[in-house]
Amino acid sequence: MPREVVIVGSGFGGAVCACRLAAAGRDVLVLERGREWDPKDYPREPGDAWIWDVDEPERQHGWIDLRIMDEMWVAQGAGVGGGSLIYANVSIDAPLETFDDGWPKAISAAELAPYYAKVSAMLQNSPLPDGQLTPRFRLMREAAEAIGEGHRFRKLDLAVSFSDQWNPELKDPTNDHHSVKFKNPHGQWQGTCVHCGNCDVGCQVRAKNTLDLNYLAAARTAGAEIHPLSLVSHIEPIGSAWRVYYDMLSEGRRNPSYVDTHRVILAAGSLGSTEILLRSRDQYKTLQNLPKTLGHGWSSNGDFLTPAIYEDRDVSPTFGPTITAAIDFLRNGHNGARFFVEDGGFPNLIANFVKARREHSGSWAEKRILKNLGKGLGKDPMRHVMPWFGQAIDGGNGQLYLGRRWFAPWKRALKLDWNPAASMLGINGLISMHKALSAATGGKALDVPTWTIFSTLITPHPLGGCNMSTGPSTGVVDDCGRVFGHPGLQVLDGSIVPRPIGLNPSKTIAALAERACALQG
DSSP: OOBSEEEEOOSTTHHHHHHHHHHTTOOEEEEOSSOOOOGGGSOOSTTSSOBBOSSOTTTOBOSEEEEEETTEEEEEEOSTTGGGGTSOOBOOOOOGGGGGSSSOTTOOHHHHHHHHHHHHHHHTOBOOOGGGOOHHHHHHHHHHHHTTOGGGEEEOOBSBOOOTTOOTTSSSTTSGGGOOOEEOTTSOEEOOOOOOSOGGGOOTTOOBOOGGGTHHHHHHHTTOEEESSEEEEEEEEETTEEEEEEEEEETTEEEEEEEEESOEEEOSHHHHHHHHHHIIIIISOOOOOOOTTTTOSBBOTTOOOEEEEOTTOOOOTTSSOSOOEEEEEEEEEETTEEEEEEEOOOOOHHHHHHHHHHHHOOOHHHHHHHHHHHHHTSSOTTTTEEEEEEEEOOOOOBEEEEEEETTEEEEEEEEEEOOGGGGHHHHHHHHHHHHHHHHHTTOEEOOOHHHHTTOOEEESOOBOSSOBOSSTTTOSBOTTOBBTTOTTEEEOSGGGOOSOOSSOOHHHHHHHHHHHHHHHO
């Protein structure tokens, strides 16, 4: 018997759909390409499972999929919880003006407002408490005021659990024992934030409210099945049903399988869902008559990071949540460019390595050496660096397609045709602002040669490829993610966002999925 609903992917679109449809009594199966992660398995040492290898996922199915394409690197999470595993916790509504152009008329800020609220409730969003402000936060606020733009500065809502009992003056404040344990509304044990800086590589105290701890936990409670290490290749209509072909990744092998279903929801992300449809049409020839706009309108969402050096100031980018605040230039913009400046952070990988080795070492002498080394790492080795981060309204003019590899022409790989010219205004505007904010606070911003010389970007927020529109001549799906001309086939993830939004998109993706489930059931 066919399953009622098969969802491909467990990120911000797939997790929402699994939760809401299972709660409505639907028979739901989720196929997730990555593994199910536990804090004890998070990568910390050089030999750990860091990499998801797109060519050999049966051998390497690690934490992050770093896809390198022409003039673009895309970072994606791989695991149950999707992008929530690696994102920087930021959960914010898109501004009103976002929906003025390029979206179906059915989608507006007012239309999405109740669904944004649902997402906030599930993710338990809250800003950084006043008693826990980081050096980066204070620098951001000072910089905004120094250039006369203090009114644009604001805290950001984060999907993080904080405790009023924590403060930076505690002895060894980032030690895990300061985390307060609690059971969340979905029966999952979590802890509160200790500002360890590990948001992007796995929060070992579970203060980060990742999707496996809320939406997916609720989905399982309601009866949904989640199958990790299930890599979908293509889909095919079979009579009035659909067949989803996938490989089960086990013990270094790919074991082909398939499942039949009455309804398919692709939620594998901007690259993943677009690739599944492209392979179904162009490689396996199992799904024809897809809109010709498939793959078009792809956006990097203008992500950019500019490092700045502060010789006489401790910024400590590895301390605290990865992102905490923003200076908003989306409204009214600056010199014609529109962008959203954020404080960037990153994990202290050296300290993580020393801690992991100390815990795993069987030698007393090695433990002693590592303990002393750990004391020497009490100060952040990158403490004088400010990673100015942010997003900009880019050109949104990329096209994803299947192409041949010069070194393996018998294989077809996902490729990107992207002309950076249309994105120069927004991204260079963001960079100029990073430099102005640095100079106003005594820092020296560094040029990033990957952009200045090679016009190459790195993005964790890819959007588009299966763009939402009013008809198949201008898009791939309608305002509820239904693929034009193919009943029973939906796409609900970042690939349906039809234009760059210039800030962190996870909450918008989840709100679109909430709305589609509420209207369609």
